[in-house]
Amino acid sequence: MKVLILLTFVVLASARPDNHYDKKYDNFKVDELVSNSRLLKAYALCFLGRSKCTPEGHDIKRWIDEGTETRCAKCTPKQKVLVAKFIKALMEHCPEEWELLQKRSDPEGKQTDELKKFLDEFAP
Template identity: 45%
Template sequence: MKTVLVFCVIVGAALCAPQEHYSTQYDNFDAQELAQNPRLLKNYAKCFLSQGPCTSEGTDFKKVIPDAVKTKCEKCSDKQKELIRIVVKAMQEKLPELWQELVKKEDPNGQYKGAFEAFIKGN
């Protein structure tokens, strides 16, 4: 009986614990505009690679990239996942060399590659 009670308390605590998510501050970020503007897209890529200046948004995005890659964006809202997929696909298509540099920077051993690619495809 004690075991069942302890189990219920643990499950209850886990379900009631606040889920950690990224800030929703940039949920209205215009990812389509970024994806359609090669100059702006390149500036963000350079920011993420520490090869150029960052906007305030770029600085904030850059801080969460390592965790998002490692966790398949588990702390992202559905809206954030949609925005990330738009930007990543644009970088892959329009700036493949910079995309590969970013992949090497954030996942040098390819440990998260398959899972992150599945996330980008929506799986």
């Protein structure tokens, strides 16, 4: 009986779509964030570990390195658009923080070309 319960759990766990980040962020109001330079900078400082994070910022901060390396492979299509908009806003309005984030996430600049393609595709 224990084996049957364990096998059931394994089947259910493998059937769950764990290949994406939490979909609760699919409707994150990124336009409000990127239009507020003070808030945008606060998120950037959170990601850099220089200030406190909101609960959303804390979750997203955990995904930054993996997202950079995989071109946001675990992001839903909506999340890819949100991420691209956020990055473009950082590049434009908080270039110093963007540079620090980029150096932290991709110190050797290996992902620069992929990031450009990602931004061109999801935030043209």
